[in-house]
Amino acid sequence: MSDFISDFWSNYVIAATVLSILGCAILLWLTGRKRVVADADNTTGHVWDGDLREANNPLPLWWVGLFVITIVFAVGYLVFFPGLGGTQGRLGWSAAGAYQAEVQKANAELAPVYARFAQAPVEQVAGDPAAHAIGERLFMNNCAQCHGSDARGSKGFPNLTDKDWLHGGTPEKIIETITLGRVGTMPPMAAAVGSADDVKNVANYVLSLSGSPHDSVRAGLGKPRFAVCAACHGADGSGNQALGAPRLNDNIWLHGYGEAAIVAMINNGKQNVMPAQQDRLTEAQIRVLAAYVWGLSNVPATTASAKP
Numbered sequence: 001m002s003d004f005i006s007d008f009w010s011n012y013v014i015a016a017t018v019l020s021i022l023g024c025a026i027l028l029w030l031t032g033r034k035r036v037v038a039d040a041d042n043t044t045g046h047v048w049d050g051d052l053r054e055a056n057n058p059l060p061l062w063w064v065g066l067f068v069i070t071i072v073f074a075v076g077y078l079v080f081f082p083g084l085g086g087t088q089g090r091l092g093w094s095a096a097g098a099y100q101a102e103v104q105k106a107n108a109e110l111a112p113v114y115a116r117f118a119q120a121p122v123e124q125v126a127g128d129p130a131a132h133a134i135g136e137r138l139f140m141n142n143c144a145q146c147h148g149s150d151a152r153g154s155k156g157f158p159n160l161t162d163k164d165w166l167h168g169g170t171p172e173k174i175i176e177t178i179t180l181g182r183v184g185t186m187p188p189m190a191a192a193v194g195s196a197d198d199v200k201n202v203a204n205y206v207l208s209l210s211g212s213p214h215d216s217v218r219a220g221l222g223k224p225r226f227a228v229c230a231a232c233h234g235a236d237g238s239g240n241q242a243l244g245a246p247r248l249n250d251n252i253w254l255h256g257y258g259e260a261a262i263v264a265m266i267n268n269g270k271q272n273v274m275p276a277q278q279d280r281l282t283e284a285q286i287r288v289l290a291a292y293v294w295g296l297s298n299v300p301a302t303t304a305s306a307k308p
C-alpha cells in the first residue's frame with residue numbers, strides 16, 4: 001500500500017536499497033579477492049619513513065562471515081517483509097495490518113465490558129458509574145482535543161455541557177453526530193444581504209434578538225434583510241437543528257460575540273466539521289460516549305449509582 005500518486009519514490013527506494021546491498025557484496029568480494037603474500041615477519045613488505053611497516057592482518061574469517069550473513073539476512077528480510085519501496089513482503093505483514101489486528105483483538109476482549117451497556121437505554125447508561133468512567137476516558141482520548149477536557153468547547157467547537165444543541169441533544173441525535181460526523185455550512189451571505197451597511201444593520205438586528213447591546217436604528221433597518229437568513233435560522237432566530245443552524249436569539253456564540261464577529265460570519269460564511277468516528281470507534285464505544293455526553297447536560301435516569 002502506498003500513499004504516493006506515482007511509483008517514482010517506490011522505485012527510487014528499491015534502486016537505492018538494491019544498489020546498497022550489491023555495493024556491500026562487491027566491496028566484500030573485492031577486498032577478499034586480493035591475497036597479500038606476507039613476508040616471514042608477517043608484514044607486506046611496505047616500509048615508510050624508514051621503519052614504518054605495514055603488518056598483514058586481514059579480517060578474521062568469522063568477521064567476514066558476519067558481513068556475508070548480514071547481506072543474506074537483508075535479502076531474506078526483503079523477500080518476506082515489506083522493505084523494498086512499495087512492494088509487499090511474501091508474508092503479507094504490514095504495520096497498519098498489525099495495528100488493525102491489535103485493535104480488533106482489544107475490541108474483542110473488551111466486548112463483554114460493553115455488552116451490558118448495549119441493551120439499556122442511553123439515559124440509563126449515563127447514570128452507570130462504570131459507563132461514566134469509560135466514557136470519560138474515551139472522551140479524553142478522542143474528543144478533548146477539540147471540545148476541551150471539560151467538554152465546554154471553545155471558539156468554533158461547541159460546548160457539550162449546555163442545552164444548546166446545533167444538531168440535537170437527544171441520545172439518538174448525539175449517537176448520529178458521533179457516528180457520522182457533521183458539517184455545519186453557512187454560505188457567505190453578503191451578496192444576498194446587500195451593501196456593507198446592510199450587513200452591519202443585519203448584524204445589529206441579530207444582536208437585538210438576544211437582547212445584546214446593539215444599535216437599535218440599525219437593527220430596525222436590518223430586520224427586513226434578515227429574511228434571507230430566516231430560511232436556516234428561523235424567522236425569530238431560533239435556529240434549525242436539521243440544518244445545524246444555530247439559535248441566534250440566545251447568548252451562546254459558537255464563532256464569537258459582537259458586531260464584528262457577526263459581520264465576519266455574514267461576509268465569509270463558515271464550514272465547520274465534526275469528524276465521523278465510525279471508523280475509529282466501535283458502535284459500543286460510541287454508545288457509551290453518547291451516554292457520557294448526554295449526561296453532561298442532563299440528569300441521568302440513574303440506577304446503581306444513585307443515592308437512595
Ligand code: HEC
Nearest residue numbers: 142143146158165166167168177182183184244272273274
Ligand atoms: C477535530 C475536532 C473534533 C473532534 C476530534 C471531535 N469533535 Fe465533536 N464537533 C466538532 C465541531 C467543529 C463540531 C461542530 C460542528 C458544527 O458546527 O456543525 C462538533 C460537534 C459535536 C457535537 C454536536 C453538538 C451540537 O451542539 O449538536 C457532538 C455531540 C460532538 N461534537 C461530540 C463529539 C465527541 C463525543 C467526540 C469524540 C468522539 C468529538 N465530538 C470529537 C469538532 C470535533
Ligand code: HEC
Nearest residue numbers: 184185186189229232244245246252253254255256265272
Ligand atoms: C444555508 C443556511 C444558512 C443561512 C441562509 C444563513 N446561515 Fe447563519 N449559520 C448557518 C449554519 C449552519 C451555521 C453554523 C455554522 C457552524 O456549524 O459552525 C450558521 C452560523 C451563524 C452564526 C454564528 C452563530 C454563533 O453561535 O456563533 C451567525 C451569527 C449567523 N449564522 C448569522 C446569519 C445571518 C445574519 C444570516 C443571514 C444574512 C445567516 N446566518 C444565514 C446556516 C445559515
